[in-house]
Amino acid sequence: MRKVVLTGIKQMEMVEVVEPQLQFGTDVKIKLAEIGVCGSDIHYYSEGKIGSQVVEYPFAVGHEMSGVIVNVGSEVTRVKVGDLVVVDPSVHCGKCDQCLAGRPHTCRNNRFLGCPGQLEGCLSDYIVMPEFTCFPVTGELNPVQSALIEPLSIGVYAVNLSDIKEKTMAVAIFGAGPIGLSILMKLLAEGISNVGIIEPLDYRLKKAEEIGAKYTINPDKEEVETSVQKKEELLLDVVFEASGDQKAVDNALNILKPGGKLVLVGIPADAQYIFNMDLMRRKEITVINVRRQNHCVEEAIELVRSGKVEVEKMVTHSFSLEETASVFDMVEGYKDGVIKAMIHFE
Secondary structure, three states, X not given: OEEEEEEEOOEEEEEEOOOOOXXXXXXXXXXXXXXXXXXHXXXXXXXXXXXXXXXXXXXXXXXXXXXEEEEEOOOOOOOOXXXXXXXXXXXXXXXXXXXXXXXXXXXXXXXXXXXXXXXXXXOXXXXXXXXXHEEEOOOOOOHHHHHOHHHHHHHHHHHHHHOOXXXXXXXXXXXXXXXXXXXXXXXXXXXXXXXXXXXXXXXHHHHHHHHOOOEEEOOOOOOXXXXXXXXXXXOEEEEEXXXXXXXXXXXXXXXXXXXXXXXXXXXXXXXXXXXXXXXXXXXXXXXXXXXXXXXXXXXXXXXXXXXXXXXXXXXXXXXXXXXHHHHHHHHHOOOOOOOEEEEEOO
């Protein structure tokens, strides 16, 4: 089968490898239908690492996926051959203290698709996964929607963690990429409409407006605190940081009101932020870290199935597996108005 692997910084190759086979009775074999290119994939592509997770070449990234079940193990009961499935890329052990505490996303033995030292990614024709990672959606979602459930579930989880009490609360999101837009879609689905988007790329601001952002700010053209204060005199209750940018964190602290919440979702390139602790302490800002998602896949599926979230609105490009290197170059360089690029399988 075909498989695309990283071979160096900003280097990718397509290779032929043996198709994976079922190893356990609870395994399923999936033929890929759609793959979404994620920002974390791009970190591995352009930097070769995310924090302590360093790529050893060759290595396949990719974790946002949908596919069709083509084979099942003897113990499989939840899915069957022919099912279109949403795939949760996180494989937890179910036995450690974190799993037993209802936190499989911080499993001590977690193995994640496309994460160095854990599992090879899904940039291939077929992949084998444990049954419990698969959610059948035949007749309910299409393959593109199904692949986008993974980033949407992160947005769902981030909003759930923020615990917004009143729908009238003032909220902003830094970053109008797929995760920022996923957060926006979840907020709007919950009836939280007083939401601003802060993003330096005008075409992404336009997309956020189309989806339903109340206002947009380009930080390269406007002074963020002044612009926000004109719209919300008392400043903001909750800010989601979905860009991974230090300046966004700095601005977030400035535009949060005392007692506000800063929800960190983005991944900084150098794996660290610097906080103005004087300002943070005086305002008594609560900082919430988001680690992927926890028990939010089914909620994300329902949001799309019900029509409350039109997740496909973030998709701007679709390519074949053979074009993967070009896709990664485009996303890494923010070229051609890209927001979410998909890799399509026939």
